[in-house]
Amino acid sequence: MYTYLKNYTHFSTKEELDAATNLHIAKNYNHLNSTDRTVLDTIRRYSVKYGSAHLKAETIGKAIKKSESTVRRAIRKLEKLSIIERIPYVRPVLSGLGANVYSILPINEQAEMNTPSKAEEANDGKNQANNSADEPLFIKSNNKDLKETYPAEKMPLTLFERMKSILSSTIGDVALARKLFGIHRYHSLKLLMFSIYSDKEELFDELALRALHITVQKTKQKTIHNMAGYYSGVLNKLIDETLFSDTFHFYDKPADQFFYK
Template sequence: MNYLTEYQSFANKYELNEAIASHLNDHRHQLNDTDHNVLTMLSRYAVKFPGVAHLKVGTIAKALNKSDRTVRRSVEKLEQLQMLKRQAFSREKTGGQGANLYIFLPYKQTGLPDTKVEQAEITEQNHEENHTFVEEPMIPITLYTRFKNLIKSYAGENNEGLASKLYGIYRVHTSRLMKFEIHANKGELLKTIAIQAIRVLFQATKRKNIHNLIGYYDGIFRELTDKALFAEAFMDYEEPMEVKIP
């Protein structure tokens, strides 16, 4: 599958994960479960050649137990939201139309000068209505306290808003996963991953400037979860496997 190299849209999987996380932060409320699952499946097949996946609609539909038409609608929505684009592809040896390429697009924040983007993100973290995340009174105090204390050890006081946002990322992903019987006993593992992802996040801030801590954490959590739950199934295979993605 080396032919995919020329279609890569990211330098590495970390950039891909960060872009997807940022897109999701912007458009999470516009995506239903099927849209999210299609995006998740495509993103996992876009790891080996960062940013590009080569799959048939039928393969996606079978893995997700959906109709071809439903998958196409989800892909069209992802295109409209400028999260990815489709590109027709045909093999020279066989001729004819093959499976589409799905190319993930870099995240672009519009409407603000570059010099003001970081400040805007900080303001958004402090003031944005928290529609996606569970309100604090409902948060299990033990794990949430661990979030707050760990973030405090890295970033100092007055970061409760950041802790709430990161905890929200954990809740969104785990609530989706725990609906499936196969993951029903993975609660403690997912808590461990959530804490480890915070450590990885702040270690990364020592090496480079990260403008979107929320998006970066989302990408780290997704990657660590993939490695823990799905790696053996497909992460390093050259040819796509037909696996069912939650």
């Protein structure tokens, strides 16, 4: 049932997965709090059988007794540190909406993605001086970025820039990003004004990116004449299922009738 997860793994054995996880923790220890490490270990444990894990933030939160917002913050940090990869997964049920696939990255990918600053390179020189001639290449190739924290030069600084990056590398229509970002703001701001949702801005950003990934993937399956409209529908569905799936609805009209078309 979950054999598709093997398509996202970067390791051949459980031992390789465990070793990479331990190295990630050791290299980034000062930048990871106990919750970050616990979230990473939870992803590792769920990944043991197939090499990657298909999880909801809610599932991880229940496993470690933390809130979903706390789990999402930890996941975002692990992504920024290039420790894990988050892959939006489109399922053939539930309108294509589902949990994310999480894959722990091998250490050598982190070395390729990160570019140390001059100050970091000066510190790294102390580490590199201890390398022996027969040191494994797997370790040697990564000593130069032991001090690297957030690879900002490789990660867009804003949600809008991330959306532009995704569109540029997929359908090539960068101009569409501004329209889709506006749709995201339209949906999210209406809810952020309520105190119950005021702390969920990161969640809305995550849903905006997830909706974009789903929309882009759908363009590979069929022609979408109104990308903005399709994206709005997917995002609205994601927000509804994430926030209101367990809520009793008092209205006799579909929720999407309260949004513009």
